[in-house]
Amino acid sequence: MSDAASVVAAPGLVRSGPDGVTDWDRAFTALTRRKARFVLAAAVFVLVFSLGQPVLSVFTTTLDGIAFGPFTWGWVYAVLQFLVPLVVLHLYMWQARKTDDASRALGNLPGANGR
């Protein structure tokens, strides 16, 4: 169970800790950090993967070689430029559905004082 979801499920949710930070705050911060970490990591990964093609193309001849049949590694990379983003997209959709539940639950609680 995610951090946020476990806090949501716990009884007596909104109570101030000794430092004045509520359980809601902690759960919310954990949720947003996890979302941001995933999103930024995925964005950097696909951008680097995408830019790998022009870098390999102009500085090496790696992509010129035959991979299989008539297809060079250049064609394989071209197809991967579509497949890899699609895989990352569905990982993101899967991850977002999980965090949606947690954030919806957090949004409905009295600790949602930022609104």
Next chain:
Amino acid sequence: MTLWITSAFLGLLIVVSLIITMVASRRTGSTTSFYVAGNDVAPWQNGTAIAGDFLSAAALLGIVGATALTGLSGFYLGIGTATTFLLMALLVAEPLRNLGKFTLADMLVSRFERKSLRAIAALNTFAVSGFYMIAQFVGGGLVLKFLIGIDYDYCIIALGVLMTIYVLVGGMVAITWIQVFKMGLLLFGALLMIILTLGHFNYNPATLLSAVTEHYGPAYSAPPHPPGLAGRLDYISFGLGLALGPVGMPHILIRFLTVRNAQSARRSAAIAIWLISLFLLGVAILGLGAAALVGRDQILAANPAGTLATLLLAATLGGPVLVGFIAAVLFATVVAVMAGVSIAAAGTFSHDLWANVLRPSSTERERLIVAKSAAVAVCIFALVTALGARSLNLAYIGVVGLTIAASANLPTMIFTIYWRRFNETGAFVGMWSGLVVSVLLVLTGPTVMGPAALFPLANVGLVSIPVAFLATAVGTLLGRDRPDAEAVYRDIVVRTNLTA
């Protein structure tokens, strides 16, 4: 014969588009419905419309032509697109839906609502939309002249008048439905051509590629190897600009405001990525098919840039009927894309400048009138510019638009959501520097100055995008936080993350 069939398809398309516009006109009584279709667009419609906004005539004709002429190198022009739209889905779609109301500037100033900042954000939208629209207009006019054979001036006027009617009468509702309708036709046409092409090669892409590489040599399947350091860096810069440019394009981004909530925005982005990916993979087959079935010499003879490869392939595969159908769909594509850009620019004038800077006390009715007047003004501006700009370098105009979008908008968008310390000074410096640096580098680069260029790269994103990010960061570090900065950032984080 072909001309008559094309005209018949065109007439039919225009009639259907006008019916859609008339039906939609019943739902354009408020600014919300005019700008963002009342936030009532379904994710599948929105995703299809986003894909339609990106798959312009230039993308279709240009990439098929380039693949036909140069093989893999030409196909590489379009392959970063899935990444681009994934970045949009990851970084922008949901926060924009949660923070924005009508325009991109809503999000850009969501942490620091200041008139001066909103005015710069609006200026950037005008710059991006203006350059992009002129490029589309001139390109569309030239393509139509080729396709239908009528004078360039008449093509431009026909495009401008139709676009104005769609925007003025039907607003965002009509433009979305027309874009969906057009995408349906475009996908049908492309699928039909792919099946007919593969039919000549046992329905096997490998057989098609073998046939082409046997005929044109192994270089056809090799990536580009531009000579010299400047040429290499320019190629990488082109890739970076293409990957990040559309992420800051206002006419694509405002589509995320037409859906009900962040989840719908995410789903629309996913649908757009699938459609664009499948379409572009199909484009490779069309490009190879054109090379194999039409021949490079014939494609080059028809147009040195390969622009007519799609039409020549259609003629080979399905005769005048298929040519007429594809030509009419291309016309619809040009008008629909331009209408989208026009409504983004009109919304920026009415919502960002009029309602938020010049006359905050204006009524809803007044704002709607200003929005519609702005739409007409934008259309007239683009029409007049396009009439006088037929000899301008299209690549240069289009690249300026994309580069400004990536340099001027992207750093502020990202830092607004993800950087706690980001402040007003950073946003101010970032938006100005992105705009100024990208325009300056293009003006002093080889596309404008030729061999006497002061800056060696034609594609300036490799420098302008990092400079804009750096300037935004330095501006932030030098600037001072507002006393309530922490609370404002917390509010942004809550609004961005909490699901309603």
